[in-house]
Amino acid sequence: MQPAALPTERSTDITASVVATMRQLGVLGLPRNYEIFYEALSGTNRELSLAVVSLSSRPTQDELDQIGRTFFAHNHGPGIVEHARDIIARELEEVASLLRSERSHIEKYGRILDETSSGLSGRSLLSQDLLQKIANAMATATNSTIDHGRQVASTLSDKTAELESVKSKLEEYKRLADTDPLTHIWNRRAFDKEITRIYNSNRGILFNALILADIDRFKDINDRYGHPVGDKIIQIIADIFQTGIRGDMFVARTGGEEFALIIEGASEDATYEIAERIRALIEQTPFTSSQTGTNYGTVTVSMGICMASEAEGPEDLYTKADRALYRSKVSGRNRVTKHSTMAGRAGKSWLLYKKD
Secondary structure, X not given: OOOOOOHHHHHHHHHXXXXXXXXHHOOOOOHHHXXXXXXXXXXXXXXXXXXXXXXXXXXXXXXXXXXXXXXXXHXXXXXXXXXXXXXXXXXXXXXXXXXXXXXXXXXXXXXXXXXXXXXHHOOOOOOHHHHHHXXXXXXXXXXXXXXXXXXXXXXXXXXXXXXXXXXXXXXXXXXXXXXXXXXXXXXXXXXXXXXHHHOOOHHHHHOEEEEEEEEOOHHHHHHHHOHHHHHHHHHHHHHHHHHOOOOOOEEEEOOOOEEEEEEEOXXXXXXXXXXXXXXXXXXXXXXXXXXOOOEOOOOOEEEEEEEHHHXXXXXXXXXXXXXXXHXXXXXXXXXXXXXXXXXXXXXXXXXOOOOO
16 A cells, blocks of 8 residues: 555545446446445455456446445345345245145045045945045045145245245344444444443443544544555454454444444453553554555554443443543543543434434
C-alpha cells in the first residue's frame, strides 16, 4: 500500500478502475454492483477479491447478487427473505398436494375393502376360483397403496430436506445481518440486541460491563494514507479486540472506528485490566504495509468503561461508557477511563436499529 500524494487522487483512481472494470465485464452500473467492485479493487477484503476474480468474463447479475448476498447481506436482506418465503410457500403447497393425494388413495383402498367385504357377506358359497380372484385383487390394491405410500414418504423426505436448507440459509442470513462485513465481528445491530439483553435479568446487571473504544485521530489516518489503509487498520484492531478477550465475551464494531465490548463475569478492576491490556497491545502493534513496507506509525485507542450496575438501563449504560470514553479523549487519548471515577457529560444516542 503506497501513501498517495493527495487523498482525493487515491479515491479518484479507485473509482476510475471500478468503472473501467465494470464496463469491460459488461456489468450493469447498479449501486450494489459498484459496491462489490469497489471493495474488491480496494483490496480490503481478500475473500471478496477472490470471489470477483473467479467470475466469468461476462458475469450474470445472478452471479453478482450471489456475491452481494454473501458479503453484503445487509443490502440484500429483503430479497433473501422474499426468496425464502416463496420457496417455503411453494414447498408447503406441494406437501399439501401430496397429503391430499395420499388421503384420496387411502380412501379408494378403503372403498375396495368395503366392497369386497360386502360381496363376500352376500354369498353363501364361494368357489376356489372366485376366492383366488378376490385375493389377487386385494393383493394388487394393497401393493399399490404401499408403493404409493412409499413414494409419498420419499417425496416428503426430499421436501423436508429442502425446507431445512431454506432454514439454514435464513439462519446464515441472520448471522450475516448481524456481522460487520469489513471486520467479520458483530455489528451495531447485534450490539443493540446484546446490550438490551443485559437488563433482562438481575444477574446480567450484576455481572456485566461495557467497554467503548475509539481509534485515536482516525480521520488523520484516512486523510493521509487513504481509506483502504484505514480499513486495513480497522481490521487489524478488530482482530486484536477479538483475540484479547475470552471466546464467550462480546465484541462489535459499532461505527466507523468505534468498537464495543461487553464483558461478563468480571469486576470493575478486572474489566479495566482487560481494556488496558488491549490498549497496550494495539499501541505496540506495528502497522506497516506487507507489500511496500510503508510504516503508518503508531495507532492508539481511547476507551471508556461503565459497569451495568451503575446504569438504569441499556441507553444509560451506553451514555455513561461514552462519557468515560470522551474523558479519555480530552485527557490526552490512548488511555482507559472508568465512569465511576469521573463526572459525566451528555452522550450520544444508541439503539440505531431500535424498532418502535
